[in-house]
Amino acid sequence: MNTPENNHAAPAHDAPLTVEKLPTGIKGLDEMLGGGIPKGRCTLVTGFAGTGKTVLLNEFLYRGIQHYNENGVFVTLGETKDDIVQNVGAFNWDYPGLVSQGSLRFLDLTPKPDETIEHIDSGYDFTPMVVRIQNALGKAGASRLVIDGLDALFQRFSDKDAIRMSLFQLSARLKALGVTTMISAEKSRGKDVLSRYGIAEFVTDTILDLEMDEGEMKFTRRIYVRKMRGAGFRSGRVHYEISSRGMEVLPRIPIDLSMARTDLSIRKKTGISALDDAMEGGIPEGHVILVSGNTGTGKSILGLHFLEAGLKVGEKSLFVALEEPPDQVRKAAYGFGWDFEAYEKSGRLRIITAPLIDLLPDQLLHTIFDALKANGVKRIVVDSISTILSESMSQEGVRRFLIQLYGLAKTHGVTCMLSYLAASNFDAQQGQLLGSLTTSDLRLSSVVDGIILFRYVERDQEVKRVINILKMRGSNHSKSLFAYEVGAYGIQLGAPFSK
Amino acid sequence: MSNTYVFRLYVCAGSVSSQVAESRIKAMLEARLKGRYSLELIDIVHDPDKVDMDGILASPTLVKVHPPPERRIVGDLSDQDRVMAVLFNSTEADHSNA
Numbered sequence: 001m002n003t004p005e006n007n008h009a010a011p012a013h014d015a016p017l018t019v020e021k022l023p024t025g026i027k028g029l030d031e032m033l034g035g036g037i038p039k040g041r042c043t044l045v046t047g048f049a050g051t052g053k054t055v056l057l058n059e060f061l062y063r064g065i066q067h068y069n070e071n072g073v074f075v076t077l078g079e080t081k082d083d084i085v086q087n088v089g090a091f092n093w094d095y096p097g098l099v100s101q102g103s104l105r106f107l108d109l110t111p112k113p114d115e116t117i118e119h120i121d122s123g124y125d126f127t128p129m130v131v132r133i134q135n136a137l138g139k140a141g142a143s144r145l146v147i148d149g150l151d152a153l154f155q156r157f158s159d160k161d162a163i164r165m166s167l168f169q170l171s172a173r174l175k176a177l178g179v180t181t182m183i184s185a186e187k188s189r190g191k192d193v194l195s196r197y198g199i200a201e202f203v204t205d206t207i208l209d210l211e212m213d214e215g216e217m218k219f220t221r222r223i224y225v226r227k228m229r230g231a232g233f234r235s236g237r238v239h240y241e242i243s244s245r246g247m248e249v250l251p252r253i254p255i256d257l258s259m260a261r262t263d264l265s266i267r268k269k270t271g272i273s274a275l276d277d278a279m280e281g282g283i284p285e286g287h288v289i290l291v292s293g294n295t296g297t298g299k300s301i302l303g304l305h306f307l308e309a310g311l312k313v314g315e316k317s318l319f320v321a322l323e324e325p326p327d328q329v330r331k332a333a334y335g336f337g338w339d340f341e342a343y344e345k346s347g348r349l350r351i352i353t354a355p356l357i358d359l360l361p362d363q364l365l366h367t368i369f370d371a372l373k374a375n376g377v378k379r380i381v382v383d384s385i386s387t388i389l390s391e392s393m394s395q396e397g398v399r400r401f402l403i404q405l406y407g408l409a410k411t412h413g414v415t416c417m418l419s420y421l422a423a424s425n426f427d428a429q430q431g432q433l434l435g436s437l438t439t440s441d442l443r444l445s446s447v448v449d450g451i452i453l454f455r456y457v458e459r460d461q462e463v464k465r466v467i468n469i470l471k472m473r474g475s476n477h478s479k480s481l482f483a484y485e486v487g488a489y490g491i492q493l494g495a496p497f498s499k
Numbered sequence: 500m501s502n503t504y505v506f507r508l509y510v511c512a513g514s515v516s517s518q519v520a521e522s523r524i525k526a527m528l529e530a531r532l533k534g535r536y537s538l539e540l541i542d543i544v545h546d547p548d549k550v551d552m553d554g555i556l557a558s559p560t561l562v563k564v565h566p567p568p569e570r571r572i573v574g575d576l577s578d579q580d581r582v583m584a585v586l587f588n589s590t591e592a593d594h595s596n597a
Binding site for chain 2: 107109111112122123124125126127128129131132134135153157162
């Protein structure tokens, strides 16, 4: 069966490996697909009801008109034309305007409300449908076509073979016309619509699958490439969002670690001189530091210190405020005599925040990345990783976020401080701390360059607060415990604590 | 007018099932409604706009336009009894009396 002849013959019958891609114009999707969808071919979009298949199809047409001056035809078998026009009105897309200027054309193949029941006989084909689609494409001068709700056709007509045959016929014509097509088909629970109707065999080039999970307040959505001719796409599930601006896909940010820039000789001061001294002058540039401690120990304050130390010497900084609203951060900093508002006005500091409910680590990462690219940020504080963990409810998502952030820090020479709430730090032994951090499900220790612990210890019938540098790659740091106080000027370190 | 039946058959020139449907419906109508019907043939390839307006998806499609209610039959009309039932069920009584 697996004769050498067969093995050698296979590639010859395959399509050439280089398939020209057509950029869809949908934010993030082209990046994920390695440039776009195969040009002049059919892409099948599948997913359960409500995943956003129609939105994706609309985006494909709308972006084509807006960005590439490519006219489009919208063939609908599911929702009526009026419903679709009304739905995209929520994105502020002027479909009636596009229709009247001729760049968009609708072909409504839904049954008319007054249409009497069609009595189905045998021996028919869908030539009229193919002819009408071709007619519409010609009139619109379109190079983009979407067919929404193919499954509805299978529900209305009993002769599945006839539908399949006409899809073959249609795809051959579209290929000849060089029209790039997106077709949506709804999945229903427990049935694989693709194999059941043989649509997958018809659309052999590309299949995009949309998935949806229920979050606390909204749905989290993911898209993945089930199949794509001519490789070059990124595999794996990628988050996407549907908002008032339309659809936004959030692919992982590619990171080339060969470009890593960690210069151990350049130190970033924390602004607390005793702490800087304890690690040979500060945090090495490009390091990602985890600041771990119980609630109220001063993790956020250390973050403010770190930002102020950079800001006052002109370094651009980013504060990701997830614990407190930005205004509270400004007030806290002001309390220590640091005017963050002035830094913001001069463009040196940016404070960003994110919706806490159903927070998407991937989306937050994109926000950080955008700010980094636009601004040339040198210091980033994320307050806190614990918030991302508790709000996104995804340990794997947070771990991926950290790995990506780690890569960003290394490739852009950005020094990051991340706070992490660790309740177990109270009254624990140092060995246990190390253990809990390294063996926890998050396995944080391996994706950070340093760990600074804020701890409570019991000494002489008193609970005292101590700082301990647990880990700092590339630095001969002090292993001592330092008592500290939080006063009017922020954190002040005392002498190394006696053990 | 009320005694005149109006039919439309949407066909695809060169399609075997269209040709079969055409000869079958002509035979049926001749036998039953000789002189009291009109049958318009519409070639979908030559008149896509008309096909658009009438919302035809498959061919051949036979439409009984008059008298109401409108009836549509998709296919090559092989099941003659069913075709007759669909086309004349609602008006059967009038004609047996006539």
